[in-house]
Amino acid sequence: MPALPEPLHDPLSAPPGGALPDPLAPVLPLEREQGRAAAARVLGQELRGWREARGLTLKDVAPVIRGSVSKISRLERGESPPKARDVLDLARHYGLDGEEMRTVERLLEHAQDCEWYEQYSDVTPTFLKRLIQLEGEAQEICVYENLVVPGILQTPAYARHMVRAVMPSASDDEMDRVVQLRTQRQLRLMEGEVPRLTVLLDQGVLQRRCGNAEVMREQLRHLLRAGDIAKVNIRVLEMSWGYSAAPPYPITHLKFADGGPGELAYVEHINGANYVTRPRALDDHRNALSNLRKAAASRERSRELVEEALRQYLED
Numbered sequence: 001m002p003a004l005p006e007p008l009h010d011p012l013s014a015p016p017g018g019a020l021p022d023p024l025a026p027v028l029p030l031e032r033e034q035g036r037a038a039a040a041r042v043l044g045q046e047l048r049g050w051r052e053a054r055g056l057t058l059k060d061v062a063p064v065i066r067g068s069v070s071k072i073s074r075l076e077r078g079e080s081p082p083k084a085r086d087v088l089d090l091a092r093h094y095g096l097d098g099e100e101m102r103t104v105e106r107l108l109e110h111a112q113d114c115e116w117y118e119q120y121s122d123v124t125p126t127f128l129k130r131l132i133q134l135e136g137e138a139q140e141i142c143v144y145e146n147l148v149v150p151g152i153l154q155t156p157a158y159a160r161h162m163v164r165a166v167m168p169s170a171s172d173d174e175m176d177r178v179v180q181l182r183t184q185r186q187l188r189l190m191e192g193e194v195p196r197l198t199v200l201l202d203q204g205v206l207q208r209r210c211g212n213a214e215v216m217r218e219q220l221r222h223l224l225r226a227g228d229i230a231k232v233n234i235r236v237l238e239m240s241w242g243y244s245a246a247p248p249y250p251i252t253h254l255k256f257a258d259g260g261p262g263e264l265a266y267v268e269h270i271n272g273a274n275y276v277t278r279p280r281a282l283d284d285h286r287n288a289l290s291n292l293r294k295a296a297a298s299r300e301r302s303r304e305l306v307e308e309a310l311r312q313y314l315e316d
Contacts (some may be wrong), residue, residue, distance in 0.1 A: 036110065036111055036112075036118075037078065039107050039110035039111040040078035040079075040080070040082060040111040041077070041078030042078070042107055043078065043082060043087065043104070043107035043108060043111055044075055044076040044077055044078035044082075045076070045078075046103065046104070046107065047075065047076055047087070047090055048076040050090075050091075050094045050096065050100070051076075051090075051094065054094060058072050058073055058076075061090065061093065064089050064090055064093045065085075065086040065089055065090060067086070067173060068171070068172065068173045070171055070173055071173050074122065075087075078111075079122055080119060080120070080121055080122040082108060082111055082112070082119075083119060084108055084112065087104060087108050088104070088108075091104050115133065116184065116188070117129060117132045117133075117181065117184070117185070120177055120178075120180070120181040122174075122177070123174050123177045123178050123181065124181060125272070127268075127272050127273040127275075128273070130275070131252070131266055131273070132185055134254055134261060134264070134266075135152075135185070135189060135195065135254070136188065137256055137261060138194070138195040138254040138255060138256055139194050139195055139196065139255055139256055139257050140194075140195055140196045140197075140198075140254070140255040141189075141195045141196070141197050141198070141252065141253070141254050141255075142197075142198040142199075142200070142251075142252070142253040142289050142293075143197070143198070143199050143200065143250070143251070143252050143253075144200040144247065144250055144251045144252075144288075144289055144292055145199070145200070145201055145202070145205060145250045146202040146204070146205070146246065146247070146248070146249070146250060147202070147204070147205065147208070147250070148162060148205060148208070148210065149201070149205055149210075149219060149223070150199060150250070151182050151185070151186075152182075152185060152186050152189055152197075153186065153199060153222065153223060153226055153234075154182055154186075154219070155215075155218050155219050155222045156179050156182075156183055157211060157214075157215045157218055157219070158210050158211065158215055158216075158218070158219040159178070159179045159182045159183075160175060160179050160211075161210045161211040161215060162210060163175055163178045163179065190226075190229065190232075193231060194231070195231075195254075196231045196233075197231060197232045197233065198233045198235065198293070199232070199233070199234045199235070200235050200237060200289070200292045200293060200296055201234065201235070201236050201237065201302075202236075202237050202246070203236050203237060203238050203239050203305060204239070206220065206236070206305065206306060206309035207309055207312070213313045213316035216309075216313045217310060217313045217314065220306055220309055220310040220313065221310065223306050224303065224306055224307070224310070227299070227302070227303055227306070233299060234299070234302055234303075234306070235293065235296035235297060235298075235299065235302045236296060236297050236301075236302040236305045236306070237292065237295060237296050237297070238297055238305065241295050246292065247288050247292075249267060249268075249269070250267070250268060251265055251266070251267055251285055251288065251289060252265065252266040252267075252268075253265045253266075253285060253286060253289055254266070262277060263277075263282065263286075264276060264277045264282065265281075265282055265285040265286070267285075
């Protein structure tokens with residue numbers, strides 16, 4: 001197998017003009033993004049004004065939107081796209097009149113002119129937003145994971161433990177939002193006939209505990225259910241397979257329909273991610289995944305391995 005490039009140094013391919021594309025470029029045009037942000041800020045200012053006019057504190061109204069003081073504070077500062085349910089619940093709580101409600105609805109419409117995942121922009125790095133957008137356009141996705149269950153197949157409980165491990169200082173509200181994002185991302189990927197999804201898992205992923213035994217039982221059952229979906233192909237690399245050829249990091253490979261974006265690989269690391277598009281580097285990643293797919297157990301045997309791991313946790 002060709003030597004794998006180091007993910008921390010693999011550059012993006014340069015276009016004919018020679019300049020490298022910015023991997024952290026906004027997913028949507030800046031002008032549209034500025035308009036949404038402005039509407040969210042104005043809406044937040046209006047909500048704060050109505051709250052203060054009624055002599056209410058942030059703590060008083062946080063329960064109205066089923067959230068924390070930090071959540072209502074972010075909403076009033078316009079730091080993330082507002083949810084219609086939260087805004088309308090506050091408007092009703094404040095007893096707004098007809099004209100004020102129309103103002104709320106107009107601002108809400110402008111502030112929500114965005115992709116679904118942008119409501120989680122406060123907890124989503126730009127490099128991940130780009131991946132989520134591309135996932136929605138892909139025809140085929142192949143994911144290799146050597147340490148944990150991929151985010152697109154995690155249960156909420158498993159995801160919560162993972163997020164807590166990598167974001168120890170995150171608030172409960174931030175934790176909830178990251179988990180909600182993963183759940184929504186998974187649901188959307190499972191809809192329809194595409195993208196077709198192949199997941200290559202090191203067997204250690206099934207045995208490496210994340211949370212308690214109940215969390216693992218739920219997660220493994222979820223993998224079994226996902227594997228029953230026709231377009232999802234979960235394959236396990238058994239412990240007996242030689243590890244010398246396995247990449248030391250996760251890889252996501254995306255293929256698109258004709259006329260769509262070019263084929264690419266996504267390699268995430270501790271400080272960000274690389275989008276591999278340079279032909280030679282892309283060949284190396286594609287070949288690595290091809291070798292992993294050949295070495296992986298069959299779909300049927302992989303299911304047996306997941307069931308074996310589940311039985312071990314049932315005994316705990």
